[in-house]
Amino acid sequence: MREIYKTTRLSVASVLFVAVIIVGLITTRRPDIEYALTPQQTIEKLKNSNNEISPLEVAKSMKVGGNQFVCIDLRSPYDFSKGNISGSVNIPANRILEKESLEFFDKNAGKTATIVLYDENQSLANGPWMILMQLGYTNVKMMQGGWDFYAKMNLESPDQNLSWQVETPKYNYAAIKASSSQSVTSGTPAEKKEVVLPEKKVKTKKVEGGC
Amino acid sequence: MNKTYVILALVLVLLGIGLIFLKANPNNTEIPPDKLLNELNDNTHYISTDDLAQRIIEGDPSVQLIDVRTAKDAAGFMLPGAINVPMGDLLTEESKAVLTQDGKDFIFYCNGDILANQAWIISRRAGLARLHVLKGGLNCWVETILQPKPPAPTEPQEAFDLYQARLGASQFFTGATIEVKKSETKENVDLTKKTKTRKVEGGC
């Protein structure tokens, strides 16, 4: 008993299969902008490279008039018009992914000049910077302190306690805690609480398969 | 040879070649950059120190604090109930298990809010939800909650209410309540009511 050698049904099945794939390809919309760095690479970059520029450095460079930095002002055009780092370009934070903006970044990407992002404060510049960094722009950094700090900065007396470094602990947290709770715990150092890790629970479970 | 077989073989080869040109393994659970940027610009992912203190005092079970500082820093001091997930460990299976617990709001914090923000962005990009950042971080926590400054006498009533609430919270977190039992317990009861309508967001 042999097989049927006719291929009609085979052709129909194949055409349907290909049609499904083509429909899929047509209906799917790839994102216009894609990440260049994987999350893991992003973390590596965060850990291993210096991603911040001190406002002092920027100010000094501006004073000399060098072209070491290309400053990007992420604030609104209104704020920008009221005052900015001289020579900076205004690209509001919500527009950095627009075509013209990306073209601008592309144009400056390979150059030696560092693109410096600043906003009102550093936290606001951090988001756009993270996005651009993950899109693969390597020479982009953010300015510590932001415009708030820069505007008030006095170049003649640069000793300002480096207060733009928001990530430095300003207080000894453990000591504060210990001193306030002294009356109760009579001098024991920082309270050490055992942190219990929650049970592992992955929402979408992998199926157990095979036979 | 049957002509149909030849055609079908070619189709199969074409499909295979197509797979070469398609970018391999696009991760379709990721949040695209433009959406991420919108969420960032909304600034809705921040939670203020006052709100956080309030939620902890009320014993909100959905609060899950994530300390993104280094393990060394975290060993010295952590907010109550926090879990230390240093930046470098953010993508490990273990951290993922922490960050995908049901019914929790995950609040990243660090000394300021830059690191926590970065942790937020990486986790959010991976598609995780209900993530927040403690605005101002621990520095702000100390300034507003542990060591609140009294408002100037010219400030409006709300500022004083807020100060009272912060004083209460301070006592809650530093554990000094026992010393000043009577007056302070009353204060504690009061603060829940007053802070509900809080408007002033003093501090950092």
Add this chain to the structure above:
Amino acid sequence: MGPLIPSNILDPSWNNVIALIVGIAFGFILESSGFSSSRKLAGVFYGYDFVVLKVFFTAAITAAVGLYYFEYVGWINMSLVYINPTYVASTIVGGMIMGLGFIMGGYCPGTSYCAAAIGKIDAIVFSTAMLVGILIFSEFYPLLESFYNSGFLGNVTVYEVLGLPVGWFMIILIVVALGAFYVTSLIQDKIKEVDY
């Protein structure tokens, strides 16, 4: 999107219903392709009938190509798809024992169920003996356990191990399969037909 059940789009309670439907289709396709005849199956080893190779390769490639297109299109999340774990040693030995069983019995488990369903007595014997084989394995499991778990490489795919992009690996697979189809069709023409 997919896979529907692991990503909780479809309730897991549908599992058994789906299993039944899938099984019916599976059985129907296998039987209709001639997998219920042991002599037809064994033909692949003697060159008089290559149905096993043709069906097997076509199915694997169709599914694999479809799967990776589905992934690209975003219909399926491959990280949720079960990729069987690789235990090199025990898989090779198990495969060898199964190969021997294949050439002796002429069936594999799935096809033996098909054949049994249409009344092949040898298939009924085969599938019953299979239970005994599993029983033997289970009883001797304490002795075999360390071997059973040796050579674990994780749930890996071939192209990851070879370090090739999926597309290139797929092309190689397709070309190999098409070559095999062509060669076997030549062989089959030369070899005397076996009547069964």
Add this chain to the structure above:
Amino acid sequence: MDKSKKYWNPYFGGVMLGLLLLATIYVTGRGLGASGAAKSTVVTVVDAVAPIHAENSAYYSKFLSDDKHPMNEWLVFEVIGILAGAFLSGALSGRLKFVVEHSPKITTKSRLIMAALGGLAFGLGSQFARGCTSGAALSGMATLSLAGFIAMMSIFGTAYAFAYLFRKFWI
């Protein structure tokens, strides 16, 4: 004999099987299988006959849990489906018949012995390889898993190696 219809074009069968596999993976996230149902049956029988033994055994206990009957298993339902589907196909094509299919050179008895030995080997081998031809090899190849390819090559390589020895049983 000629009343029975012919088998499908094998490539058509292959494409259909491939599409079924694709659909199965799309819905359930896993491939097809067959030998797992036999394993569940063995576990159930052993559990019924010697429950204490089953609980103490390192292998059975893996598949026994309090809240789920060992037969309440995806693959068991799938195999029930296979039986039904094959019966349906056989009935539609007029292939339903109690026979022992064997080469004219051997007796029914030796065919049955070989079938039994083959089944035994398959039962044993499928446990080592964590799946049979459909579960490990076919579904494994569809997801391009290394285990699938190793299993496939190992099964067919061995079968080819021993084919000459067993030729009189088939040709």
